Amino acid sequence: MQILPFYAVCDESSSMTLHIDTLNKALFELHQEISTNPTVADKTRFGLIGFSTDAHELQPLVDLSDLEELPALEASGLTSYGRAFDLLRRAIERDVTELKAEGHDVYRPVVFFLSDGEPTDNDWEQPYQDLLAAAFRPHIIAFGITEGADRTVIAQVATFKAFMQEDGNADVAPALREFAASLTRSIVRSVSGATAAGTGMSLQVDDQVPGFTAVSLDKL
Amino acid sequence: MNPHESQPPGGQVPEPGPEHAPTRKDDPYEVTAPVHEDWVLKPPDLAPAPAPADAVVGPVVTPGRVTPENFLPRPIGQGPAAVREPWADPVSPLGGPVEPAAAAPPATHPAAPPAGTTAPTGSAPTGADPVVRPPSFRSPGPLAHVGRKAPAYPAEPTDIPTVRGGDLYGVLLPDTVVDGGRFGPVTVRAASVRGDSHRYAAECRQDAALVVRAGGLLLVAVADGVGSQPHSHHGSNGIVRLLAKQVLPRADILLDLLRTGAAVDFADLTGRLVAAAAAELAQEAERFGHPPKTWSTTLRALLVPADPEVRTRGFVAVGDGGLLRLRAGGWENLDADGDGGGDGPGTLISTRTDCLPEAYERARTALITDTRPGDVLVLCTDGLALPLVKEPELRGFLGGRWGREVPGLAEFLWQAQVRVRSYDDDRSVVCLWEAPA
Numbered sequence: 001m002q003i004l005p006f007y008a009v010c011d012e013s014s015s016m017t018l019h020i021d022t023l024n025k026a027l028f029e030l031h032q033e034i035s036t037n038p039t040v041a042d043k044t045r046f047g048l049i050g051f052s053t054d055a056h057e058l059q060p061l062v063d064l065s066d067l068e069e070l071p072a073l074e075a076s077g078l079t080s081y082g083r084a085f086d087l088l089r090r091a092i093e094r095d096v097t098e099l100k101a102e103g104h105d106v107y108r109p110v111v112f113f114l115s116d117g118e119p120t121d122n123d124w125e126q127p128y129q130d131l132l133a134a135a136f137r138p139h140i141i142a143f144g145i146t147e148g149a150d151r152t153v154i155a156q157v158a159t160f161k162a163f164m165q166e167d168g169n170a171d172v173a174p175a176l177r178e179f180a181a182s183l184t185r186s187i188v189r190s191v192s193g194a195t196a197a198g199t200g201m202s203l204q205v206d207d208q209v210p211g212f213t214a215v216s217l218d219k220l
Numbered sequence: 221m222n223p224h225e226s227q228p229p230g231g232q233v234p235e236p237g238p239e240h241a242p243t244r245k246d247d248p249y250e251v252t253a254p255v256h257e258d259w260v261l262k263p264p265d266l267a268p269a270p271a272p273a274d275a276v277v278g279p280v281v282t283p284g285r286v287t288p289e290n291f292l293p294r295p296i297g298q299g300p301a302a303v304r305e306p307w308a309d310p311v312s313p314l315g316g317p318v319e320p321a322a323a324a325p326p327a328t329h330p331a332a333p334p335a336g337t338t339a340p341t342g343s344a345p346t347g348a349d350p351v352v353r354p355p356s357f358r359s360p361g362p363l364a365h366v367g368r369k370a371p372a373y374p375a376e377p378t379d380i381p382t383v384r385g386g387d388l389y390g391v392l393l394p395d396t397v398v399d400g401g402r403f404g405p406v407t408v409r410a411a412s413v414r415g416d417s418h419r420y421a422a423e424c425r426q427d428a429a430l431v432v433r434a435g436g437l438l439l440v441a442v443a444d445g446v447g448s449q450p451h452s453h454h455g456s457n458g459i460v461r462l463l464a465k466q467v468l469p470r471a472d473i474l475l476d477l478l479r480t481g482a483a484v485d486f487a488d489l490t491g492r493l494v495a496a497a498a499a500e501l502a503q504e505a506e507r508f509g510h511p512p513k514t515w516s517t518t519l520r521a522l523l524v525p526a527d528p529e530v531r532t533r534g535f536v537a538v539g540d541g542g543l544l545r546l547r548a549g550g551w552e553n554l555d556a557d558g559d560g561g562g563d564g565p566g567t568l569i570s571t572r573t574d575c576l577p578e579a580y581e582r583a584r585t586a587l588i589t590d591t592r593p594g595d596v597l598v599l600c601t602d603g604l605a606l607p608l609v610k611e612p613e614l615r616g617f618l619g620g621r622w623g624r625e626v627p628g629l630a631e632f633l634w635q636a637q638v639r640v641r642s643y644d645d646d647r648s649v650v651c652l653w654e655a656p657a
Binding site: 001002003036038039041042043065096103105106107108136185186187188189191 | 367369371372373416417420421446447448568569571572573606610611640641642643644
């Protein structure tokens with residue numbers, strides 16, 4: 001099979017307490033979308049990582065059509081980006097290696113990173129750089145949750161797109177759902193130029209995400 | 221039991237049981253043929269003849285063994301009882317008795333019959349027709365799938381595409397085309413089918429396929445419009461037409477090059493023909509007001525002489541796709557550079573491909589000089605090439621059918637549409653059956 005590993009990395013620190021229900025609802029709908037949209041369902045495997053003082057694989061990479069329900073996030077503790085990126089790097093390396101050993105072809109992994117952009121560790125950039133230096137480095141789409149989320153940090157984490165929630169009460173679910181579908185379609189489409197000029201970012205997805213404002217990565 | 225009787229509504233083929241989906245570490249269909257740098261292909265070691273992997277279509281029916289489930293009523297005076305194929309209809313849709321199926325003949329592919337003769341439908345093959353005619357009322361049934369799970373998509377098209385952005389050309393492209401014929405020593409079957417992803421999005425087919433005679437040459441071609449470009453269906457259909465335009469007036473020269481095995485001259489000439497076709501494609505795009513890049517497409521073609529004494533076949537390609545050969549039940553990959561998969565421990569899938577009219581350096585060409593009677597050449601876009609190269613069960617499924625006999629058009633279409641989860645791209649394939657010795 002051709003498989004796209006898809007990870008949601010969610011901030012469940014205590015500063016997210018007011019928004020954790022919104023995130024859980026969004027994950028539920030993302031699960032619905034991934035498992036019912038055949039374009040996404042047939043190609044993706046989904047994993048969920050939650051992080052606060054430490055990071056945990058709440059759901060190891062799985063075929064969502066084999067899964068009844070995703071585990072829920074629970075807010076508490078600090079916000080350790082370093083632990084999150086370190087765990088993500090190890091999970092991706094292990095998962096892609098296993099998938100390839102099983103005979104599958106694997107697309108570059110995709111990460112949805114959802115946070116209020118307030119890491120409490122000061123040394124998270126090294127684990128982040130290690131993640132981006134890995135052979136299976138993922139595309140990261142960062143979502144700033146809450147109105148007061150730190151735009152600079154969210155844009156810094158993203159490798160492809162970054163979005164800020166316009167209203168702290170806005171529904172996150174439609175954004176994740178639509179983005180998952182359009183991103184999958186874009187990733188699996190063939191693009192021109194294997195040996196000729198024209199390399200570079202080839203993903204084409206809409207910058208209009210309901211309830212969110214796109215953040216330019218170029219300015220940073 | 222007829223497998224179709226047990227299928228749920230909606231045309232889904234039931235999941236295979238564990239015994240029907242063996243995990244094979246020792247892959248008898250492993251593609252082992254080397255691809256030589258000079259692209260003059262040498263015969264590889266033959267793989268052993270595999271048993272067809274029929275499991276997902278229904279229960280195993282042992283050929284020749286008559287059981288209550290596969291025994292057909294035998295009208296008096298019509299020969300021996302037949303063993304039903306697993307996918308044959310048990311009763312006539314009209315309610316009458318079912319005609320006995322013709323006993324499966326050995327692969328038959330004699331020389332063309334005299335003009336004007338045809339084999340009667342439903343009769344046993346007379347030796348004059350390479351196509352094994354299905355008995356009356358036999359139908360292929362719902363699409364089969366290989367692998368543990370069927371694709372999540374509906375098996376058949378649902379939403380009908382509308383005119384998008386004033387694209388009245390796209391509406392001329394049907395979901396599926398099927399073609400075929402006979403030419404000199406080969407029998408041709410071709411199909412181009414819209415992929416599940418384009419069907420689901422109600423977008424038009426971006427693949428194209430072409431079968432045309434050019435004097436003493438047969439030209440077959442497939443093209444895959446690049447998915448990220450908005451007008452690539454213009455490109456795929458345009459490039460096969462424009463390649464034909466280039467080949468037609470030069471068929472005699474190309475035939476001579478094949479006859480003499482002039483690989484360098486063949487590469488030079490076909491390279492220039494592809495370049496000329498690409499240049500004209502770019503001009504057409506501009507006349508439409510489209511940037512040529514938005515018509516990006518792959519292209520791969522075979523040239524086959526009508527003269528049965530000339531066994532060399534010419535191959536030319538730009539971009540990804542497949543050229544495989546089925547010989548004595550074993551598969552060989554004759555274009556290992558074309559599959560575009562993510563092989564190797566540290567590599568991921570690359571969706572980048574060379575394409576016409578602009579994003580390529582040169583066309584790849586090869587002379588296939590070791591053709592043998594009974595070979596089947598399979599030319600395809602990556603919608604089929606990727607699963608064929610990666611999925612042993614698919615090679616088993618198609619090898620067991622295409623290696624046996626030349627199917628009729630409808631049967632070929634059904635076979636070419638076998639579903640494999642996660643492979644949802646348009647699929648185009650041209651098969652050439654070489655006449656047996």
